[in-house]
Amino acid sequence: MKMMKTKLAIMTLLLAGSAWLSGCEQEGPAEQAGENIDEATEEAGERMEESGERMQERVD
Known part of the structure; x- marks a missing residue:
């Protein structure tokens, strides 16, 4: 009986x-x-990074 309770x-x-x-x-x-x-x-960060790269290209 004890074994059955343990299994249960x-x-x-x-x-x-x-x-x-x-x-x-x-x-x-x-x-x-x-x-x-x-x-x-994440998308906003990527767009800001792309925008920063474009601005850097224009400055150069």
């Missing part, structure tokens, strides 16, 4: 752990918004 406890922990890990992979709206902000910031 282990199976319950494994099932709960796998359910928790599968829930971690879902992307929520806040994470998507953060990714959009990151992309926009």
Whole structure:
């Protein structure tokens, strides 16, 4: 009987752990918004760098 309870406890922990890990992979709206902000910031930085290079070329 004790062995059965131990196996049941282990199976319950494994099932709960796998359910928790599968829930971690879902992307929520806040994470998507953060990714959009990151992309926009990166694009803005690239455009500013290109603009700076063009200005440097005109000065030279």
